[in-house]
């Protein structure tokens with residue numbers, strides 16, 4: 001045949017394909033979410049094969065391992081005992097509480113770690129909501145006041161980025177000014193800017209026993225059918241001073257990542273959430289495909305869509321894979 005253009009010429013060998021790949025991902029672009037608990041035992045999470053909720057003691061070994069393997073960024077998610085939860089989520093504001101202590105100790109032992117802390121009330125709330133519930137309503141402004149105090153506490157403990165995942169209106173601006181007024185001008189804010197009311201968070205809520213006791217999160221998390229709304233949320237958070245903006249979940253929202261990337265003046269993060277992780281793990285366990293190949297493909301797709309930073313439970317597995 002007489003064919004002028006033969007795209008296959010560029011796919012001939014693996015080394016050629018590698019040299020021409022448009023998308024790359026390095027370990028420095030991954031953030032490893034870690035479930036932790038005060039109770040002195042390490043527990044496997046039923047709904048997330050291969051993921052453990054660590055005790056404080058074990059956490060420090062995990063962090064050491066992360067650094068050794070090239071994972072420098074981690075995010076903490078605490079499981080709070082039932083008897084410390086109440087309707088005001090008051091344990092979230094305890095300066096001697098579990099998370100401030102773990103942040104302080106982690107930064108002391110591993111100053112080079114980049115730490116992200118979750119700012120939302122759900123693990124601490126007996127209602128399992130990200131905000132305060134009054135007469136069935138998740139009240140915005142009162143919640144924002146608590147979130148700013150919580151963010152300040154984490155900043156005082158030495159966290160690098162506070163990461164509000166609650167989707168209340170106006171919290172980025174409020175947190176920024178509180179941090180600045182208290183001298184924490186170098187503490188960053190990663191905003192969960194476009195966070196959807198997604199069913200893919202199921203295994204996470206199992207891991208932390210943090211599912212809403214009543215109703216769903218649709219009055220604050222975003223409608224899964226919308227993308228212009230995501231742009232609006234991102235624009236507002238940028239105006240309010242977000243240093244990084246996030247789209248969450250990632251895999252089913254690649255179009256959103258792409259569009260946010262086009263308009264964002266700051267780096268864009270994406271969160272490959274618990275359900276995305278478990279789907280791949282469980283399908284691979286059933287022999288449907290190779291775990292390594294599927295996890296790599298899922299991450300490269302998120303990068304290709306435009307994410308600069310990816311939260312993924314596969315971080316350590318990828319570190320192993322990419323070192324080999």
Ligand code: PBG
Nearest residue numbers: 120122165200201204273274275
């Ligand atoms: C809580 C929070 C959630 C996740 C991160 N922070 C759950 C939720 O909003 O219900 C989900 C992460 C995951 O599924 O991996 N504010």
